[in-house]
Amino acid sequence: MSRLDETRAILRDLIAFPTVSADPNVEITVYLADRLSALGAHVELVTDRTGHKASLFARLGPEVAGGLLLSGHTDVVPVTDQAWSSDPFTLREEDGLLYGRGTCDMKGFVAACLAHAGSVDPDDLETPLYFAFTYDEEVGCLGARQLVDHLKGRALLPRLAVIGEPTEMRVIEGHKGCCEYTTVFSGLEGHGSAPDLGVNAIEFATRYAAKLLELREELKARAPTSCPFDPPWTTINLGRLSGGTVHNIIANHAELDWEMRPVQVEDEAYVKATLTSFAETELLPAMRAIHPGATIETTVIGEVAGLEPDKGNRTRDILLELTGANRAETVPFGTEAGLFQSLGMETVVCGPGSIEQAHKADEFISLSQLQACLDLLDRLVPRATRSA
Ligand SMILES: [Zn+2]
Secondary structure, eight states, X not given: OOHHHHHHHHHHHHHTSOOXXXXXXXXXXXXXXXHHHHTTOEEEEEEOTTSSOEEEXXXXXXXXXXXXXXXXEOOBOOOTTOOOSSOTTSOEEETTEEESTTIIIIIHHHHHHHHHHTTOOGGGOSSOEEEEEESOSTXXXXXXXXXXXXXXXXSOOOSEEEEOOSSTTOOEEEEOOEEEEEEEEEOBOOBTXXXXXXXXXXXXXXXXXXXXXXXXXXXXXXXXXXXXXXXXXXXXXXXXXEEOSSTTBOOXXXXXXXXXXXXXHHHHHHHHHHHHHXXXXXXXXXXXXXXXXXXXXXXXXXXXXXXXXXXXXXXXXXXXXXXXXSSOEEESSOOSHHXXXXXXXXXXXXXXXXXXXXXXXXXXXEHHHHHHHHHHHHHHHHHHTSOO
């Protein structure tokens, strides 16, 4: 069987596991673990508290420092309310395209990794080839976050990492982070004719929103020099503001949904610290002078770490050389790459298929993209697992 045929057969199996993020993914992870174990890999499963979700971390080759990590997520987005031409969890092939939920995002890459692993003789590897397959990427990178915590502090970690999200095999060295929050303001109701006797939650929510807009301007000046993102600074957006009941009642409740897309972790920390101090030293004292029970509470909806472009990124340099691309690019979507980068791995995003097809009805990946991925792995793995 050709490597491509094998990839297709594995992908058929992977698509048949309906691993929508809301549902368990243990079965697909056990399937992947069994296949990798059969190839001689050392496999670890990292399960969440419920035991229904698992990530896999596997090592092929010697137990030494360095090596290359290939990573992908096993969960997929829902198919509810999407008009599919055929069963999304049965792989369908037509005109060189493979249809099914998760084909491009990102089980196609996972299948290519497994097919490639089958061709590797572990004894030929000078440094290890690692695989990480995670759960719940689509709902905030929960599996990767847990895996990274699990791996933190280990002496032997991969030095290089490729996250195979669909980039049509373009080499991506950076993306912004994406942090989403809801801030809730609780005040004190009262008659509209006596504003000083109540605590108007809308008033404090708008002052908080104004602070966010002030920060938004300030962040432009904090942009790192020659930052490749568009725009090249951390952005803040106010997404939804609601509160109150009617004209003549002092609003005792307001909610603000907002997001920040940091280009550097320092900005994220700066925004959080500024807001905390603003709330604690200005807003809350004013609110509590009238009503001691007044609160401002922020809930994290999701925090996806950014992938910060780095001068010394050997994974990028090798991939640029192998693909012949002139330069690495950035993308406007978030991935797990920043989490692996936080462990010190030199990380890029590069994988088969197009983000254009991700999350849509009739999601597909082309056989030619899978072939391109297999060809690149064939050349990348020997290079990246050579001891430096
Ligand atoms: Zn994805």
